[in-house]
Each structure stands twice: as structure tokens, then as C-alpha cells.
Amino acid sequence: MPNVDHQAGLVHEALLYTSEEALADQVLPFIQEGIDAHEPVLVVAGPRCRKILRSELGSLVERLAGLLPAEDRWTKGSEVLQGYALELSALRRPGKPLRLVGEPVWTGWPEGREWLRYEAVVNHCFASWPYYSLCLYDRQAVPVDVIEDVARTHPLVSWDGRKSVSDRYLEPDRFLRAAEPTWERSPDSAPALRVTSFRQARAFVSHHGVRLGLGRNPEALMLASHELVANVVQHTGDTPVVSVWAQGDSLVCEVRDDGRGLDDPYAGYIPPRPEQERGRGLWMARCLADDLAVRSSKDGTTVRLYFRCAHDRRSGSWTARTSSP
Amino acid sequence: MRPGDHACYAFLTAADFRRMVADYFSEGAALGQQLLFMRGRGAPDDMVTDFGDAGLDAVIDLEARAQLLIVDPPAVDSMHGLSAALQDGLRMMTRQADASGFTGLRVAADATWGLAVAGDVSDVLTHELSMDRVVSETSATVVCGFHRPECTTGSIRLLEAIHPLEVGSDGDRTRFHLVMDGGDQVAVTGEVDLADEREFREALRALTAVVACPMLNLGALEFIDVRGLRVLADVARTLGERDRRLVLRHPSQLVRTCLSSTGLDRTPGLVID
Numbered sequence: 001m002p003n004v005d006h007q008a009g010l011v012h013e014a015l016l017y018t019s020e021e022a023l024a025d026q027v028l029p030f031i032q033e034g035i036d037a038h039e040p041v042l043v044v045a046g047p048r049c050r051k052i053l054r055s056e057l058g059s060l061v062e063r064l065a066g067l068l069p070a071e072d073r074w075t076k077g078s079e080v081l082q083g084y085a086l087e088l089s090a091l092r093r094p095g096k097p098l099r100l101v102g103e104p105v106w107t108g109w110p111e112g113r114e115w116l117r118y119e120a121v122v123n124h125c126f127a128s129w130p131y132y133s134l135c136l137y138d139r140q141a142v143p144v145d146v147i148e149d150v151a152r153t154h155p156l157v158s159w160d161g162r163k164s165v166s167d168r169y170l171e172p173d174r175f176l177r178a179a180e181p182t183w184e185r186s187p188d189s190a191p192a193l194r195v196t197s198f199r200q201a202r203a204f205v206s207h208h209g210v211r212l213g214l215g216r217n218p219e220a221l222m223l224a225s226h227e228l229v230a231n232v233v234q235h236t237g238d239t240p241v242v243s244v245w246a247q248g249d250s251l252v253c254e255v256r257d258d259g260r261g262l263d264d265p266y267a268g269y270i271p272p273r274p275e276q277e278r279g280r281g282l283w284m285a286r287c288l289a290d291d292l293a294v295r296s297s298k299d300g301t302t303v304r305l306y307f308r309c310a311h312d313r314r315s316g317s318w319t320a321r322t323s324s325p
Numbered sequence: 326m327r328p329g330d331h332a333c334y335a336f337l338t339a340a341d342f343r344r345m346v347a348d349y350f351s352e353g354a355a356l357g358q359q360l361l362f363m364r365g366r367g368a369p370d371d372m373v374t375d376f377g378d379a380g381l382d383a384v385i386d387l388e389a390r391a392q393l394l395i396v397d398p399p400a401v402d403s404m405h406g407l408s409a410a411l412q413d414g415l416r417m418m419t420r421q422a423d424a425s426g427f428t429g430l431r432v433a434a435d436a437t438w439g440l441a442v443a444g445d446v447s448d449v450l451t452h453e454l455s456m457d458r459v460v461s462e463t464s465a466t467v468v469c470g471f472h473r474p475e476c477t478t479g480s481i482r483l484l485e486a487i488h489p490l491e492v493g494s495d496g497d498r499t500r501f502h503l504v505m506d507g508g509d510q511v512a513v514t515g516e517v518d519l520a521d522e523r524e525f526r527e528a529l530r531a532l533t534a535v536v537a538c539p540m541l542n543l544g545a546l547e548f549i550d551v552r553g554l555r556v557l558a559d560v561a562r563t564l565g566e567r568d569r570r571l572v573l574r575h576p577s578q579l580v581r582t583c584l585s586s587t588g589l590d591r592t593p594g595l596v597i598d
Contacts, residue, residue: 083585147581199500199519202548226550230519272587274558280551280587287586 002155002165005091006097006132010122013132014154016139018149023049023136024056026161027101031057031064034099038090040065041145041318044084045103047071049136053101065091070105077115078287080104081122082271097130104135107146114291116146117179119142119153120172121269132197149179171264180293181306186254190245201229201242204251208244212251213309220255221307227281227302228255234278236260250290251307258300326352326490328464331457333488335473335481335495340379343372345492346433347379349468350393354385354429358466359422360393365435365472369419390497391425394418398434404443412459419463430465437472443550450487450531455487457505458535468492479524485520487528501546503528508573509536512546517553524554528559534538537569540598544575554583558592565594572596 003009010325015025031053034041042065043053050069054061061067066087074080084100091098096192105110105118122133124128151157151168152175158164170178191208195201205225209218225242232240244253266281283302291306326332326349335343350360355360364372372395376382379386399410423429429566441451453570460467471484485491500516503525511532519526532539541557545550561571563585571594576584581597584590590597 064329079587082588086588088587098477199516219577222548223550223579223583225549226518230552274588274592280555284551284583284587287582 002127002169004156006099007130009128009130010123011128011132011156012126012135012290013153013156013158014135014137014150014166015158016137016160018139018152019162020052022161023051026158026218027053027136028056029136030099030132031060033059034132035063037135038055039097039099040093041099041101042066042068042087042091043101044068044073044087045101046071046105049103058161074106076287077111077118078271078283080106081118081269083124084122085271088126092129097132099132099134101136103167104137107142107150111147111290112146113179114284116149116315117176118269120170120175120179121266123153123155124172124266126269130286146220148152149175156218176265176269181291181304183293183295183304184247186243186252187245190243190254192241192243194241195229195233195239197272198226198229198233202226205242205244209251209307212244212246214251214307220288221251222306224285225253225255227285228305231281232257232259232301247271247306249309251309253258253305253307255305256302260299262294262296267294277304326468329461330466330490331460331488332468332490332492333453333471333484334468334484334492335471335476337473338561339472341493342435342472343379344594346470347376347381348508349433349587350381350431351375351384353429353466354381354392357428358409359391359418359425359427359429360370361418361430361432362393362395363398363436364395364430365433366398366438368435369371373581379592392427398438402442404439404448405539406440406451407439408455411452412455415456415459416467417462417468419465430463431467432465432499433468434470435472436469437475440471440476440480445533446477446483447527447531449480450483450528451486454505454532454535455488459529461505461507481559483524487531488522499524501525503532505529505535506542509538509540511539512541512542512545514547516548517546517556518548518550519552522556526556526559529556533560533564533571535567536565538572540572540574543577546580548576549580551587554580554587554589556584558589558595561592561595563594565592570594570596572598574598 013202014027020238022210031041045140079210088098093118106115145219153167154166157166172268193204203220206218206222221299229240232238238257240255240257242255269284272280272283289305293304338557353360401407401410419430482499485494489504499521500512501521504512508510562569566569
């Protein structure tokens, strides 16, 4: 049974609405309850939802901890998670639970599927927080396959005002594994390098990144792959093998080691805390790359970075989306 | 080398150092500069002959003119006192060279013994960074020599990292440079990664002993990894605890992104300009 008491820990519910009236009917009582209980209530939503809630709430808007726009807020799934962690931390008061109404406006975007993984991670990393997260999904606008993933990442789902336990819910580590990019065999022709110095590895990756269409901006790729190489060297003492190839419209950079393997399915998915000694490298790599996948066993770990190459109309050159300013 | 340059030379043998200094002094002599050699402690008295043997006598009349001065290091045994004496000495000698009609002052020093006086390389770094300000201010040209066999590899790497220039490095140098750039401004250039993490931390720590609120110019930094950023944050936090701060100027978009996505941008004492 999923948790339904947000005093005791995270309650994570997806609210699938079909009309503006249905949305207002369900969200307003949730907000009202929170305000009555003096719980901080934060709303982060797209323009349409904000408009509806603003007009329905009337003067109650003033009592919200915030009514913030979601549409220009984030460029990455990792930023969503980190952003909420920061905003909610700032609102946390001893003995007071929190309420969030969040509208993931990015679900229809091409990168939205990757971002959904962070909805799964929420279940893990906020598990012990006294926090109710009500996530709004417009059933008319959100693609069917995304609705399926919403049911797999939210323990509670409300359909047409009826709240129920999601029977399709997957434990977050299983969801993460299932949602990773398909693992295709690396081409035999892919150039590979056994790393002997960090500098040499960066030069290798940068050279092939540019050659394979990443344009003149291979810095993000260089840094992300460096962080993976640095992790291997620091934590296993092993010398990793780096290789780079093109796959569809993406560039894949792989870092492989023969170490003991990476046990933590959430490695690199949790925002680092300021005082944390280590564990920033993989998070950083996830933030920089468009996607990242891990395969690990007792014989070693392979991490792949995916950078989409996109045509930049202004300069006429191919550049990585994430490295444009 | 040009006025205001401050270089480090880790030499293998005394003869190597004399040859290098003879060339360096010949160049200065041709420019009408006064030449000052500060010998190491316990060095032989008569080094004029040595410089003559190394070829300097072909350029100037070593005996006849006061163009070449050979001096002993100050007899001070605390690093703090020694550093102050050397900074004052450089200021005074520059003024004297100017008053005597020379076009500037060119200095070479065997500074190996300084490491022994300091006991700790970080004190020498602090001294060298302070010295760097005086060099810029006086427009002298200075080469600090260190006898490589008497120094640890770590010390040499650090000394090279904080000197704006180095002569005859053996290639095992840090990939970053940290150089005083006038006032509180400090330029960090090159590449910072975990291979040089320890040295980067040491150099910054020495810097905070010289400058209260350093402004690090990262505009020409080619690469910095998350461990390097962590070092910056640690140094900033320590400064912040004493109501001081570390300012990062002109960080690249990528550096900004990394600082914010790792949360290091919220470190107390760290200012991102």
C-alpha cells in the first residue's frame, strides 16, 4: 500500500484531468486543506493551469507559498528534481508538512520521456519527506505512452476524481532500468582509447565529438566524459576505455572499466548536498548529457553518454543542444 | 623576458643555473639594465669568475662597472621577516638602479634555501605570490632559481604553478597557472582536473594568505572539472567563515552550469560575478 499520510512521508499522486472544471474541483480542496492546516503550499504550473487556479482561488492566492511558472523553468529533468529539492527545502518548517501542486509541462517534449525518470526518482529521494506532491496531467494533451509512464511512476493516481492505488506502479529502480535508452551493440569501427592521462582522454573525445557532428562546442561532452573517467580512476584505480560513435542523430560516448561494478541504481540521479565529499561526477555527467545509461556487473561498469546533435540554423553548423549558451 | 616578468627555474646543476643566468643577464645588459644576483646561502664568494666563465664577460666588463651586483640573502630566519626583507630589498634596488641611470633592474636568485627556512612549501608560495605583486609594481624582471635535487617534485610543481613564467620545466608541471594580475585580481589559466587537485588547493590556500578577497579571473581557463570546482567552493567556504569571500570572474557558461547543477554556487563566501 502506498503512503497516503503526508505527515509520515512522501505522498506522490498523479491527477489526470479532462476538463478545467474537473481540475478546479480537485485541486482547490487540496490547496484549501493545506492552507487551513497552515502547511506551505507551492504551485508550479503552466500558463493555463495558473490562470484557472488564480481565478478560482481569488484572494487565497496570497496565502500560497508561491504560484510559479513551470514553462521556462527547466531545461533538464535533473534540474526539475534539483529545483524542487531547493524550493521545498526552503519552505520546510519543523513539524509542518508541505504541499506541492506541480504541472509537468514538459511531458509532450521529445526529451520529456527522459525527464519522467526523475518522477520515479522523486519516490526514492523524497521518501522520508513530509510532503504531498500532486502532479497535474491533462489527459487530452499528454500522449498515451506518457500517461502509461505516469501510472508507473506515481503510487497514487486520480482518474476523474477517483483516487486509487496505481496497479502499474513500478519501484523506481525498476522503472529507471526500464526507461533507459536501448542498449545497442557498439560498432566494431568505433575508435577506442585506453586512458593513460585525463588530458589525452579529453582530447580524444573532443576530436571525435567534433568529427561526428557535435560542432565546435564539444566542451559539455568533454567534461561529462572526463567526470566518468575521473570516477573510474579515483574509485577503482583502473584505467578505463573510452570510445565514441554516432547512433541515429545522437553521439554516444562510452566509458568502460573492469572494476567491481556500480551497485547503486540511483547513482547520479540524486542532487548532491553541499557538504557531500564525493558523488558529484555522475550527477554532473547526467546534467550535461542529453541522456545517460549504465550497465554494471561484478566484472565492471559501462556508462554511456548520449548527446543529441541538432542543426543550428543561425550558424549553419551542427551543435550539441546542451552546449549552446 | 620583459620588465614585470617573474619566472621560476628549477635547475639540475649549479652550472646549468649559471649558464642560464649568464644568458639572461647578457640580454639585460644589452638593454642597459642593472643586474642583481642573489646567491644562495653558503654559495662561494667569487661568482664573478663563474659568470665570466659562463660567457657574461663577453657582454659587460664585469670588474669595471657596477652593472652586476652580487649580494647575499638577508640574514633573517623567519619566513615572514625574510619575505618582507626581500620585498623591501627589491623595491629599494629598483629605485637605486633607476637613480644610477639604468633602464631597469634584472634579478636572478638562487632561492632554494628559502624552502629550508620556510619549512613548509605553502609559506614559500605565499612569499612568491607577494613577491609577484612587487615585481609587477616595480617592473623589475625576476628569475627565482630552485635546485631541483634539493626540492620535492611536489614543491617544484607548486612553484611553477604560481610563477607567471617558468624556464626549463621538465614537463611534469601542473596544467594550471595561478598568477597575480594586479591588486586582488588573480588569473587562473590552463586546465584544472583531479591530477592537479592537491596543487590547486595549495596554491589557492597560499593565495588567501596574500589577498583577503581574491577575484579569480576564469576567463582564460580552458578546463575545470567538478573536483576543481569543489576546491574553489571549499576555499570560498573557509573565507566566508571569516567574513571574507572568493569572487569568480568571467566563468564560462559551462562553469556556471556546473556550479549551479552541483549546488556549489550556493556555497557561503563564493561570489559568481
